[in-house]
Amino acid sequence: xxxxxxxxxxxxxxxxxxxxxxxxxxxxxxxxxxxxxxxxxxxxxxxxxxxxxxxxxxxxxxxxxxxxxxxxxxxxxxxxxxxxxxxxxxxxxxxxxxxxxxxxxxxxxxxxxxxxxxxxxxxxxxxxxxxxxxxxxxxxxxxxxxxxxxxxxxxxxxxxxxxxxxxxxxx
Numbered sequence: 777x778x779x780x781x782x783x784x785x786x787x788x789x790x791x792x793x794x795x796x797x798x799x800x801x802x803x804x805x806x807x808x809x810x811x812x813x814x815x816x817x818x819x820x821x822x823x824x825x826x827x828x829x830x831x832x833x834x835x836x837x838x839x840x841x842x843x844x845x846x847x848x849x850x851x852x853x854x855x856x857x858x859x860x861x862x863x864x865x866x867x868x869x870x871x872x873x874x875x876x877x878x879x880x881x882x883x884x885x886x887x888x889x890x891x892x893x894x895x896x897x898x899x900x901x902x903x904x905x906x907x908x909x910x911x912x913x914x915x916x917x918x919x920x921x922x923x924x925x926x927x928x929x930x931x932x933x934x935x936x937x938x939x940x941x942x943x944x945x946x947x
Contacts, residue, residue: 779879817906820864820923828917832926851938858931863924868904871899871912879894 821829843851862870879893900910937940 816945818923818925820913820917821926823907824914825918828914832917832920832922834924835920836930836933839923839930840937843934844937848938851934855931855934855938856932858927861922861927863922864913864921864929865904867916867921868910868912872901 836868839854843854875897879890879895880892882890900912902911903910927938
């Protein structure tokens, strides 16, 4: 999840974007900020409404543009935050584990009817593994929980801004 910095208003920034703002120039390097193309084939994105995907893409672009004028230290700090950001798969797995544990404990202590909770959690996990979708996914996506690919797109765009790939580009 992207947490905006207190001194930066994402809504105000996004409302001022024009088509020519799709590129960031940094020295001899031009970075495309239309990130939707880089996450094609993502099963979660394929089953998420286009409005939510576009909002997440705009947020990634805004973050990358924001960090385009920042120091290497600030960019590195953001990359570290991205390394620790939970993707939607991790959220689904964590919540399924918690629901399963609660269901088993309540099933053993209170009533066998609580064993339905681990069954539901396992069904959601199976559905997510096969389809890339389960009922909690749309809710989590509305809260801005991103896929691993979306997080990596932002991370590698920031690494490019930081200059990590300058040697590769010059060869």
